[in-house]
Amino acid sequence: MIPTASRVIKQWRNLAGCLGWRGLSTGAQQQQTTFYELRRYGIKPDKFSEFLQTTEENIHLRTAHSPLLGYWTVEHGELNQVVHIWPYESYAKRTSVRTALAKDKQWIDRYISKIHPMLSWQQSQVTYLVPWANMQSPAEEGVYELVSFQMKPGGPAMWGKTFQAALNTHANIGYCTLVGVFHAEFGSLNHVRESMKYIESQSNKLLIPTSFSPMK
Known part of the structure; x- marks a missing residue:
C-alpha cells in the first residue's frame, strides 16, 4: 500500500546544469x-x-563490485521503468568497476545475457550534488518522487537562489524529506526547478522502492 501522508513522500530533486554553468556544474x-x-x-x-x-x-x-544507493520502479509517470542510482568516488573508480563487470562471467551469464532482451531502452546520467545540498537517508519507509525540470540555458545566476529557497520551503513544511538535489554533468542537461519563466518542461515520477533497494 502506498502511504498517503505527504511527509513520508521522499523526493529526488533532479537538477541538471550545462557545462558552462560554472556556479553549479564545475x-x-x-x-x-x-x-x-x-x-x-x-x-x-x-x-x-x-x-x-x-x-x-x-x-x-x-553490488559485490560497488554499492547501490537505491532501486525503484515507476508507479506513476512513464510506466514500465526502473530507476537505480550508483555512487562512485571518482571516474577512475567507475572505470575500474565497469571493467571488472565486463570480465565477471557470472554477472554476464546469469544476469546481463538474460535481461538484455527484456529492455526497450537505457539511459545514464552522471550527476553531482549541488554545492548547498547533502545526501539524506529517510527515517521512514515510503514512496519517492523524482522530479526533473528542463531549463533554458544561461539562467542559473538568476534562478539559483530562488530554486534553493523553493526546495527548502517544501522540506520545511513537511511536504517531503529532501533526499538529494543533483545536477547532470553528462546525459540530459539544463534541468532545474522553480522560477517558472525559465522552465521549458517538467517531468514527475512516483517511485516505489524494490524489495532489494537499500534506500526504502
Whole structure:
C-alpha cells in the first residue's frame, strides 16, 4: 500500500546544469569528486515481472563490485521503468568497476545475457550534488518522487537562489524529506526547478522502492 501522508513522500530533486554553468556544474566537482550515476531502464511490459525477479536474484553480483544507493520502479509517470542510482568516488573508480563487470562471467551469464532482451531502452546520467545540498537517508519507509525540470540555458545566476529557497520551503513544511538535489554533468542537461519563466518542461515520477533497494 502506498502511504498517503505527504511527509513520508521522499523526493529526488533532479537538477541538471550545462557545462558552462560554472556556479553549479564545475563548482560541485571542485568541492567533491563523488558523483551519482542515475540509470533508467525501460522494460518491455510483458517482461517487467521477470526482469524484477531476475534482478532481485542476481543484484548481489553487481553490488559485490560497488554499492547501490537505491532501486525503484515507476508507479506513476512513464510506466514500465526502473530507476537505480550508483555512487562512485571518482571516474577512475567507475572505470575500474565497469571493467571488472565486463570480465565477471557470472554477472554476464546469469544476469546481463538474460535481461538484455527484456529492455526497450537505457539511459545514464552522471550527476553531482549541488554545492548547498547533502545526501539524506529517510527515517521512514515510503514512496519517492523524482522530479526533473528542463531549463533554458544561461539562467542559473538568476534562478539559483530562488530554486534553493523553493526546495527548502517544501522540506520545511513537511511536504517531503529532501533526499538529494543533483545536477547532470553528462546525459540530459539544463534541468532545474522553480522560477517558472525559465522552465521549458517538467517531468514527475512516483517511485516505489524494490524489495532489494537499500534506500526504502
